[in-house]
Amino acid sequence: MKEEIARVQxxxxxxxxxxxxxxxxxxxxxxxxxxxxxxxxxxxxxxxxVAKVLARxxxxxxxxxxxxxxxxxxxxxxxWNYAKQLLHIxxxxxxxxxxxxxxxxxxxxxxxxxxxxxxxxxxxxxTVLLIDEVDRSDEEFxxxxxxVLSExxxxxxxxxxxxxxxEPCTVLTSNRTRELSEALRRRCLxxxxxxxxxxxxxxxxxxxxxxxxxxLAADVAAFVQAVRRQRxxxxxxxxxxxxxxxxxxxxxxxTLDDDVVSETLGCxxxxxxxxxxxxxxxxxxxxxAMVAAGRTAx
Amino acid sequence: xxxxxxDPVTFATQFSRLLRERGIAATPATSIEAVRxxxxxxxxxxxxxxxxxxxxxxxxxxxxxxxxxxxxxxxxRRDASHDGTVPSRRGAATNPxxxxxxxxxxxxxxxxxxxxWASSLADVEGExxxxxxxxxxREGAATKDFRLYGGDDLDALxxxxxxxxxxxxxxxSRRWRSAGHRxxxxxxxxxxxxxxxxxxxxxxxxxxxxxxxxKLVVACDVxxxxxxxxxxxxxVLYALQHAFARIETFAFSTxxxxxxxxxxxxxxxxALDALAAVPDGGWSGGTKIGESLEALRLGWPRLFDRRTAxxxxxxxxxxxxxxxxxxALREIRRKAGRVIWLNPLLGSPTYRPLTRGMxxxxxxxxxxxPAHDLASLERLASYLSF
Numbered sequence: 001m002k003e004e005i006a007r008v009q010x011x012x013x014x015x016x017x018x019x020x021x022x023x024x025x026x027x028x029x030x031x032x033x034x035x036x037x038x039x040x041x042x043x044x045x046x047x048x049x050v051a052k053v054l055a056r057x058x059x060x061x062x063x064x065x066x067x068x069x070x071x072x073x074x075x076x077x078x079x080w081n082y083a084k085q086l087l088h089i090x091x092x093x094x095x096x097x098x099x100x101x102x103x104x105x106x107x108x109x110x111x112x113x114x115x116x117x118x119x120x121x122x123x124x125x126x127t128v129l130l131i132d133e134v135d136r137s138d139e140e141f142x143x144x145x146x147x148v149l150s151e152x153x154x155x156x157x158x159x160x161x162x163x164x165x166x167e168p169c170t171v172l173t174s175n176r177t178r179e180l181s182e183a184l185r186r187r188c189l190x191x192x193x194x195x196x197x198x199x200x201x202x203x204x205x206x207x208x209x210x211x212x213x214x215x216l217a218a219d220v221a222a223f224v225q226a227v228r229r230q231r232x233x234x235x236x237x238x239x240x241x242x243x244x245x246x247x248x249x250x251x252x253x254x255t256l257d258d259d260v261v262s263e264t265l266g267c268x269x270x271x272x273x274x275x276x277x278x279x280x281x282x283x284x285x286x287x288x289a290m291v292a293a294g295r296t297a298x
Numbered sequence: 299x300x301x302x303x304x305d306p307v308t309f310a311t312q313f314s315r316l317l318r319e320r321g322i323a324a325t326p327a328t329s330i331e332a333v334r335x336x337x338x339x340x341x342x343x344x345x346x347x348x349x350x351x352x353x354x355x356x357x358x359x360x361x362x363x364x365x366x367x368x369x370x371x372x373x374x375r376r377d378a379s380h381d382g383t384v385p386s387r388r389g390a391a392t393n394p395x396x397x398x399x400x401x402x403x404x405x406x407x408x409x410x411x412x413x414x415w416a417s418s419l420a421d422v423e424g425e426x427x428x429x430x431x432x433x434x435x436r437e438g439a440a441t442k443d444f445r446l447y448g449g450d451d452l453d454a455l456x457x458x459x460x461x462x463x464x465x466x467x468x469x470x471s472r473r474w475r476s477a478g479h480r481x482x483x484x485x486x487x488x489x490x491x492x493x494x495x496x497x498x499x500x501x502x503x504x505x506x507x508x509x510x511x512x513k514l515v516v517a518c519d520v521x522x523x524x525x526x527x528x529x530x531x532x533x534v535l536y537a538l539q540h541a542f543a544r545i546e547t548f549a550f551s552t553x554x555x556x557x558x559x560x561x562x563x564x565x566x567x568x569a570l571d572a573l574a575a576v577p578d579g580g581w582s583g584g585t586k587i588g589e590s591l592e593a594l595r596l597g598w599p600r601l602f603d604r605r606t607a608x609x610x611x612x613x614x615x616x617x618x619x620x621x622x623x624x625x626a627l628r629e630i631r632r633k634a635g636r637v638i639w640l641n642p643l644l645g646s647p648t649y650r651p652l653t654r655g656m657x658x659x660x661x662x663x664x665x666x667x668p669a670h671d672l673a674s675l676e677r678l679a680s681y682l683s684f
Contacts, residue, residue, distance in 0.1 A: 103490075185358065
């Protein structure tokens with residue numbers, strides 16, 4: 001293994017992110033090649049976390065753009081500072097300047113409000129730019145993103161093109177609620193993160209909830225593994241496992257018995273139908289049987 | 299020094315040509331980057347090379363498996379993996395499809411068509427093993443005929459359909475239009491206008507998103523001849539029902555029933571249960587498309603206006619009077635904005651719309667399109683914007 005990749009993996013582990021070689025390699029390449037990294041995977045497997053950890057590893061700022069349907073350029077890139085513009089026109093009254101001159105003044109960089117993308121482009125040091133849940137934005141916005149991602153530049157009609165002095169390290173995440181365009185995919189490195197294996201999940205729980213009893217951590221992880229094999233409306237991710245482990249520590253549970261499970265199931269399952277289904281499972285088979293089932297590799 | 303023995307440039311170009319031949323899009327630009335990638339990692343370490351090239355060449359999850367296969371073959375070494383993290387190929391069985399298409403309409407017997415559809419699906423959810431046509435690794439999921447889908451594919455299918463349908467939904471367009479008293483202030487224009495009044499924003503202008511709003515009326519044929527597509531069609535109906543705010547859904551074979559409410563349940567399974575419980579009131583074999591559409595037109599006359607798209611999902615096997623079908627459809631089209639006939643059989647290259655029903659219907663249909671795979675469903679978007 002290339003030493004640098006091992007170092008990336010090591011550094012991410014030091015920041016509390018248990019990762020595998022695939023993730024470390026992708027992150028390393030994104031940093032070396034200055035290419036955006038597109039991360040896909042089911043919800044709750046720690047896609048967003050990769051960007052946050054990278055920012056901590058690089059000791060730099062994380063600039064986050066949360067995508068949603070209807071996200072527009074004014075929210076993502078820049079907006080004019082209208083109040084300041086109006087004030088400026090007011091103050092410049094009687095200065096004898098022509099309308100054209102005044103217009104040129106108020107549509108200059110001094111009147112620009114930075115939004116995440118512009119902030120990342122104009123940053124004085126290399127930052128980590130997280131474009132979260134890019135699948136939620138609409139196709140038109142995705143097309144606009146292409147310019148930013150491939151050229152590291154943005155165009156503002158009134159000012160012109162602004163180029164990045166320090167290219168940001170860009171991470172995009174997607175839950176695959178819609179298929180992203182081929183053009184966007186081609187410009188990105190790709191990483192698929194799946195649900196972790198049992199041993200990795202135990203490791204994650206222990207790293208995130210250090211005070212937890214070792215056996216309980218293993219049981220929690222195994223139970224969630226068993227739950228994931230069921231046909232559910234919403235399959236729990238690693239985030240849910242961690243939430244659950246924390247909750248168990250807070251209520252002082254030492255073992256995972258049927259009562260504890262059915263009381264705290266809400267931490268793992270976020271859909272009423274799922275809760276009912278698993279609760280029935282637990283009362284039929286017992287929590288310990290579920291844990292045992294989760295322990296066997298599936 | 300297995301890889302270093304080869305020149306990285308040769309390595310990269312040859313490998314990307316191999317990928318391209320097998321359908322993984324590898325542009326010349328990617329090949330050039332492959333050289334950079336190989337320089338950035340330890341090119342003698344199989345795992346390094348594998349992970350790095352995978353990160354670069356693969357752009358979607360479904361290509362991962364094929365990439366693994368090609369990489370393994372290309373690297374030319376059978377020794378599984380150094381540290382056991384190379385994902386093994388998951389059961390890539392390639393059984394030929396077992397369900398075969400039928401050309402003759404089967405006669406619906408026994409329980410109502412809806413009940414049959416809903417319950418045949420419930421079986422799949424249970425233990426019963428049904429002949430499963432495993433997708434070959436390279437077969438594009440988008441063009442896989444729906445009748446080839448087995449139980450295990452259903453989850454993936456449900457997701458894909460929901461995704462496509464969500465995109466169809468009439469949503470606010472990106473364009474702004476200036477608006478009278480409603481909507482948000484348009485600061486950019488206000489500032490420009492204020493230039494003329496010395497910085498006093500005297501004229502306020504507002505803007506709002508343009509709305510594209512389409513009403514949908516869906517009528518789905520649930521007769522025996524459509525059974526092969528029932529799983530898929532129910533998924534589509536369910537997804538449509540949940541994506542559109544203004545939609546009415548009907549099912550018909552010899553009679554017409556409104557199933558809007560049954561489909562509106564929270565989960566797909568509940569919807570199936572509700573559909574199975576829809577009162578039948580004397581269904582029998584055969585398909586009376588014309589009479590069903592006539593019942594739709596007369597029973598719900600106010601459904602149809604210029605903003606309404608009417609979707610008929612049927613193979614056109616009509617045992618009723620073609621004249622009735624023709625006139626019913628003509629009347630519907632006169633009032634509705636668009637009539638779309640989706641025929642699953644149209645995906646088959648040998649199919650000609652020669653059934654009497656289809657011939658009677660065609661002149662009164664704006665769009666006649668296939669509906670047998672995900673790709674054809676994707677195209678629905680273009681029919682719905684009018």
